[in-house]
Amino acid sequence: MTERAVEITVLSSLDEIDAQTWDACACPEAAEGGRAVDPFTTYRFLRALEDSGSVGPGTGWQPQYLVARIDDQVIAVAPLYAKSHSQGEYIFDHSWAHAYERAGGRYYPKLQIAVPHTPATGRRFLTRPGFEDTGFAALVQGAVQLTENNRLSSVNVTFCTGDEAARAEDLGLMVRKSQQYHWRNDGYATFDDFLSSLNSRKRKTLRKERRTAQDFGGTIHTFTGDAITRDHWDAFWQFYQDTGARKWGTPYLTRAFFDIAHETLRDDIALVLAERDGRWIAGALNFIGRDALFGRYWGCVEHHSCLHFELCYYRAIDIAIEMGLATVEAGAQGEHKLARGYLPTPTWSLHWMRDPGFARAVGEYLLAERRAVDEEIEVLTEYGPFRKTEIEEQE
Template sequence: MTASHATARIVESLASVPAEAWDALHDGGNPFVAHAFLAGLETTGCLRPEWGWTPRHLTLWRGGQLVAAAPGYRKTNSHGEFVFDHAWAHAYARHGLEYFPKWLGAVPYSPVTGPRLLAVDDAARRALVEAIREHAAADGMSSAHINFHTAAEDVAFGDDWLSRLDVQYHWRNPGSWRTFDDHLAAMDHKHRKNIRQERRRVVQAGVTFRVRHGDEADEADLDAIYGFYLQTFVEYGNSPALTPAFLRHLATTMPRSLVLILAEHEGDTIAGALCLRGRDTLYGRYWGATRTLPGLHFETCYYRGIEYCLQQGLAHFEPGAQGEHKIARGFLPQFVRSRHWIAEPAFADALRDWCAQETAGVRAYAATLARHSPYRPEGADR
């Protein structure tokens, strides 16, 4: 295929793309699109065909130079995507059509906003979107999807790409907070009091915490955090996708991006949160615990992460998808985005109206949530 004088190639393994060429297409601020992260998923057994993930990365080349790329996958189900299109698949089936396979541009198992259209310039980015659509059509796929792209990438999509919105809950430092007490001081009395009580219960239970980056974690730390990850998935009846080898791969290849928050109690490591760190953002991904103690989840997953951001000068903390309970703890609603190209014209038209109605509902929902902010209006009394 060609797109704007560039040659499009499907890459079935990132090992065939030089890491320096791939990473030259993004600014390095988001760890999830790094070659080391994406290639590690492939080489350590995290992407299994029976779970519907087959790498089909779309790349654009001019001569021998890589000028654009999108991490992409041929999907035979919607497992591990976090942008839910099950109703779309059911509608296709009711009309005797096949929704799968489809092409997905995303980071597997990671509902984290970040660049999805990696490119040397805007022209290459637009050509990449065109090549994605051409590839999906040529392969007879029902659709192509880009999940959790940045707002800045919206301009690369044409009107034939449907837009969807959803809400997550993120913490933002306005720039004036230096300590956790600064953060609390911006809240109203009720929420400030509740958070202090939650934190006090953890201290009174005798729990202490350690933070370890990948190059500071030993084998016992890595084993512990992986054990917590496994336990959480078993409790929810889900199959764990990540492998111990992937965790060790991150600790070796992205040592300062991997952040482990570990809770200790009576000589044992009893809980932990696995996070990744970007240039200005901490991303909470997984957590687990072997003991149930009051406040332990909030302290491990939220408050220790906020403290880490304040200590390290990070402006943002994204603790994961879903969870209205996060609002009371300082995480406010933020929009996340996805784009969708539908091959069947009649379905594309119907889904355009559906997406417009969904977006209106999400915007209204976010406005309602924002009214429950724990932060005081500027100038309000404490």
């Protein structure tokens, strides 16, 4: 039997594909009305980024969505962007860019398969069921060919799954290993069940932090779905602007993103807000997947001791336990998360460089970096807050 040809096209806007077709590849598990495993690759989330101006002209994230078809059927899609900088990626390649340009090359623009501004692990090569192998290979080859045809420096895939990393390596992409801090639900029924898994010193510390945070003189609320109001977004926008200005210079997301999120993403969101004297003073934004809670943004207009830990980490654990979620992904960086029960967890990215010499240099760097990351994960896990033995606990 002759194999049917796969056609790759590039879309400059999600206007060029309908939500049902995209989501048939991005989240087929949600076809019957359930939650998507990864809310960030859904049509509604990516469309919110585009329609709000959080990606597109002037942002350095220019949509170039990949679509693979056999005949008239879309079998795979990928959220691909042309990048004029390396901001909003959370897998840092600034040193590569500087080295390549010092050597006379031009690093930007580059191609990036990613969810913009979102360091959360998920599938990046989105295939319709039944076309997993064909669609995956077509998207990888299509991204590489697009890089070649336009004489760009590279194509990069950030926060893909470990399975995707292994498969893409077989197709000639280089694998980069990094790490984040994730909390894992070991079948806990309550937060106290989780605390019982910690060593006594850390258990006392966490209890003290929660008491300190909850004594800030106000009330903490968690809102999801229709319980989220526009007033909540007005408050959260203030928090987000403050954090964005301090971390990135200017916030990545526009105000319009949160307006669109109110209309199309409320069911994917758990918003934790602290209220004091009738005023919202701090908040944390989480997205809900089928198996994980994804902590995304935090901000405040008043500082209170330990309130950040409570809203971002402990309340996220509460939500995960209540919803029966297996994991809380607490976002990029932050060794302070380790003491609060979030353990180092590998994350993966993929890279293909058009220049062979540059590719060799990056490949050597990645091998050394991977060994260092493995050692760091091993050491940090050993220093985690969990009980090791009953004898140790007694000591």
